[in-house]
Amino acid sequence: MTEREILLKKISTYQFAAFDLQLFLDTHPYDRKTLEKMKEYKALAQPLVAEYEEKFGPLTKSMTSSNHWHWIMGPWPWENEEDC
Amino acid sequence: MFVYEKKLQYPVNIKQTNPKLAKIIITQYGGPDGELGASLRYLSQRFTMPLPELKGTLTDIGTEELGHLEMIGAIVYQLTRGLSEKEIKESGFEDYFVDHTTGIYPQGASGTPFTAAALQVKGDAITDLHENMAAEQGL
Numbered sequence: 001m002t003e004r005e006i007l008l009k010k011i012s013t014y015q016f017a018a019f020d021l022q023l024f025l026d027t028h029p030y031d032r033k034t035l036e037k038m039k040e041y042k043a044l045a046q047p048l049v050a051e052y053e054e055k056f057g058p059l060t061k062s063m064t065s066s067n068h069w070h071w072i073m074g075p076w077p078w079e080n081e082e083d084c
Numbered sequence: 085m086f087v088y089e090k091k092l093q094y095p096v097n098i099k100q101t102n103p104k105l106a107k108i109i110i111t112q113y114g115g116p117d118g119e120l121g122a123s124l125r126y127l128s129q130r131f132t133m134p135l136p137e138l139k140g141t142l143t144d145i146g147t148e149e150l151g152h153l154e155m156i157g158a159i160v161y162q163l164t165r166g167l168s169e170k171e172i173k174e175s176g177f178e179d180y181f182v183d184h185t186t187g188i189y190p191q192g193a194s195g196t197p198f199t200a201a202a203l204q205v206k207g208d209a210i211t212d213l214h215e216n217m218a219a220e221q222g223l
Contacts, residue, residue, distance in 0.1 A: 008091055008095065012094065016094075023141065023145065026140035029136075058090065059091055060087060060090070061088075077092045077154065077158065078092070078154070078161050080097060
């Protein structure tokens with residue numbers, strides 16, 4: 001795996017954990033322990049997302065710090081690094 | 085509305101093409117129990133759900149199924165990219181290829197195009213939840 005892929009997988013791992021807890025919270029909205037755990041995973045993902053976007057470009061269109069429209073640059077999620 | 089995240093929910097990195105396998109896997113894309121059907125089912129049923137828990141759950145899992153759809157599309161794409169004419173013919177991929185080349189078309193393994201006839205929206209919470217359970221046991 002490339003540095004980009006390793007970082008993206010770390011982000012996805014924390015985000016998936018947070019996401020699964022969010023689904024649980026949909027049916028248990030007053031479960032404070034789960035709410036705290038979900039926030040914990042989101043907080044773990046946050047600096048990694050910032051690092052990723054700094055190095056490899058935006059994950060969402062809210063990231064605009066670049067001086068050109070980086071959004072369209074590959075690889076897109078279904079592509080391998082060597083496709084670009 | 086929806087906001088796109090430029091990543092797969094889980095990475096797909098396929099090095100070895102396999103068009104025969106792609107023709108089976110594509111049913112999870114646009115087949116009767118595929119991710120597109122699941123997504124439309126949940127995102128459509130949610131409008132008439134009576135409880136906030138149900139509206140929230142169906143919104144979130146309907147959205148997640150779109151992420152699954154994208155992963156399946158990536159799998160089929162990577163299984164079929166750069167095929168030679170010989171590989172297409174030998175793997176039995178030519179019937180798909182003649183209609184779609186290596187485009188990712190929402191269809192079942194039998195070649196039936198995606199159809200909303202495989203899902204139901206009744207506007208009744210109990211009925212719709214039972215329909216969901218039946219669909220989730222589809223495979």
